[in-house]
Amino acid sequence: MEVKAGELLDQINYPSDLKKFKEEDLVQICTELRQYIIDTVSVNGGHFGSSLGVVELTVALHYVLNTPYDQLVWDVGHQAYGHKILTGRRLDFHTNRLYKGISGFPKRSESEYDTFGVGHSSTSISAALGMAVASRFKGEKDKQHVAVIGDGAMTAGLAFEGLNHAGIENSNLLVILNDNCMSIDPNVGALKEYLTDITTSKSYNRFRDDIAHVLGKISELGPNALEIAKKIEKSIKGSLLKKSNFFEALNFRYFGPIDGHDVKHLAKVLADLRDIPGPKLLHCVTVKGKGYAIAEKDQTKWHSPGLFDKITGEIQKTVSEKPQAPKYQDVFGHTIVELAESNPKIMGITPAMPSGCSLNIMMKAMPERAFDVGIAEQHAVTFSAGLATQGMVPFCNIYSSFMQRAFDQVIHDVAIQKLNVVFCLDRAGFAGADGPTHHGAYDLAYMRCIPNMIVSAPMNEEELRNLMFTAQQENMGPFSIRYPRGNGVMPDWRRPMKAIPIGKGRKICDGEDVAILTLGHIGNEALKACLELNSEGIHPAHYDMRFVKPLDEEMLHTVFSKFKNVVTVEDGCLQGGFGSAVIEFMADHNYTSKIVRLGIPDKIIEHGEQPELWSECGFDANAIIETVRKIAVGRTTKVMAS
Structure with missing residues (x-):
């Protein structure tokens, strides 16, 4: 469902439009952008709290930077909804994460403003550093490279590896640490405690307000003045902080912490940092779910809440009179x-x-x-x-x-x-x-x-x-x-547990036309298919293999001795997967049955609901039915001809 934008946001299709506004207009633009995200996600679903928390940062970045020439990399990407709206996708945003719609994450093939495809955490620093080194090599000295990374993503080893390398490259790189103490769940670990120490240091916070602006201006006076300023800055920081600064130990110039929801101050700081060479880190303190009070109070629940009433905050749930299977x-x-x-x-x-x-x-x-x-x-x-x-x-x-x-x-x-x-x-x-x-x-x-x-x-x-x-x-x-995302099939699932013999499958139903071998939850689609086929007078056998390693060789010997046609079904890649394992068994034992493998083909499959994607790739119940029908018709034709 498409929703309307605000008075100012409606005039912004690209960052070049944003730059036409005065700095004092940025506050209203942030208000309208935040409301647009709330309005759209409430009726269409998607990630929520992360993007609300970086509205001001997003607006400030696109206001100051010359994107897409300047390279902006969003870590993970579920914080990039505002970025998408400001970069030519506002009118398509209602299709976000829907089948055949725009992606819920930055995607290079979708927009030139999406400089790096993401979805998993902690890749932004390494990617942005690679871009910065390439720009240095090409002589693009004015090009900015910015990685926006959450403090949760900063706990991953890849982020530390990127920081460690960036500290010795002297490339034009700005890392923005979006510090909200959250990933999906509250952050854990020593880094979280360290960042808390910094953000609660009163003496340091009094000092940091003006340092970026001062350094930005001193840099205009030449390299000697800049070196003197850096020494003064390092000395003052060292005396104010109880601990040595972790980021500066890696040769990053550290700035902050600053209020990540003061868009005008953010714009000023970013403009100043643009003039300071070398690797820099800006520490922004934000609130996940900012501007939607209910999401601010329960940030885990509102990471990706599904559809909800934006007025009451009531999250929509499927109501059924029948008992529901659990996730x-x-x-x-x-x-x-x-x-x-x-x-x-x-x-x-x-x-x-x-x-x-x-x-x-x-x-x-x-x-x-x-x-x-x-x-x-x-x-x-x-x-x-x-x-x-x-x-x-x-x-x-x-x-x-x-x-x-x-x-x-x-x-x-x-x-x-x-x-x-x-x-x-x-x-x-x-x-x-x-x-x-x-x-x-x-x-x-x-x-x-x-x-x-x-x-x-x-x-x-x-x-x-x-x-x-x-x-x-x-x-x-x-x-x-x-096992898959989502619900199973058994409302009555709390049953006594028992050991399963390793490498042993089970026969779901017997048959004579064709054998269907399945692995995992997708076997329930085969079960539906068998019921429909039985009503048509076609009777496939169905085997739930349970294990792809070790395979149930006794069961497979039985299958290949009886059936000349076998269908394998898996919710996984066909190359090297379950069907491949069955073919390897067949070849090793000199069986000559014909095998049709159904599963995920050798290509990248885009987003959509699971049933939509099963259907697209041809291994849902309908696809299994059609596959077995063709085999059964072919077998019947041969029998009649003989």
Whole structure:
């Protein structure tokens, strides 16, 4: 649903239009931009609090910088809604995150103002540094390079690596630290405590108000004056701060903290910083959800609330008279607590997603046994490995697409040592409106190629509980369980848990026309397809394989001995995935059946609701029905001809 913009915002299609306004107009423009985001997201959905928190910063940046010539990189990207609205996409913003609409994240193919495609955290500093070095090489001395990174994203190793390199390059780089003490959940760790120390230092805050402006003016007097000013600045900062400045230790010029919601002051500071050479860091203190009081009070809930009444703040929920199946993540959250109550070795680990993966349930019930390690997937895996060496059974819950960031640690620190770390991969398969940066398309392929790794996927909530129960048995070794975003299929899911034999699937229904082999939740689409096909007189057999590694070879021998036509279905990439594993088995044992593989093709799939994307890629219930129909018709034709 398209909404109307405000009086001034309606005149702004691109940053060049914004620059026509006077500085005193920026306050009203921020008010209108914030309201436009509230109006649109309330009826169309999307990320919310992050973009509200950087409205003033967004306006100030585009007012001062010469974008798109100047390079502006947004970390993660769910804080970039205001940026999109100001850079030619205001009239299309109502399609944000909808199927075939604009992306919810910056995307290079969508706009020249989106300098770097993002979705995962902590990439902005490295990317902006690469741009700055390239500009220096090309002689573009006037070109600005700005990375806007949240303090949550600053906890990731990649951000530190970028800072460490940038400090020795002397390139024209400005890192803006958007300090709101939040990622999706409240930030954790020593860096958060350090930033709190800085922002609460009264003497330092009295000093910092004018330093950027003074340095910007001194820089006009020549290199000698600038060097003298830098020494004075360093001396004063050192005496005012109780601790040495972390960023300046990395050779960054540190400015701040400043009020990230004072747009006129921000514009002045940014204009001054533009004239100061070398790597700089501006520390802006902001409030996530700023300007929408309810979101300010409960920032986790309002990170991405869905549709809501903008007046009352009531979030819309689907109301049904029938009992509803739970989200897979909640089944995980409650089940790990049940398991931990009877197994004192179990611990839970997540990289900054306790509410997203529901480990917050365990963190509340057993705070000494559940850990949020910050946005640090590599550390989460190796930390889990360390726990496992001491006899613990860590359940390391990481989104499938985020696990890609820790692939080496899975091999080097877990698999080689045969440690019993249980990887619970949430958001496996299509992630929905978050799009290609978040689709969990590759975990089946990248996990099954690792020696010692058990790779599994439950078809429903009961199977998830049973796999979790199985994974914490003695001497299981590395164990991967993947499940999708969203709801399962079993309202009555709290059933007694039991161990599943490793590498054993189950037959859902018998048949004679064709065998359908599925892995994971997508098997429920095959179940729907079988019911429809049975009504047409076509009777496929359906097997839920449960494991892609090890495969149920006994079951596959039965399938290939009986069926000349086999269909595999997976919510994962076809290259190297479940279907590939079945073909490898068939080739190794000299079977000659015909196989049709349904799954995610070898291309980047854009955003949309899961059923929309299943349909687009041809592995929803309708696609399975059509595939089996063609096979059945072909078989019948051959029989009649003979």
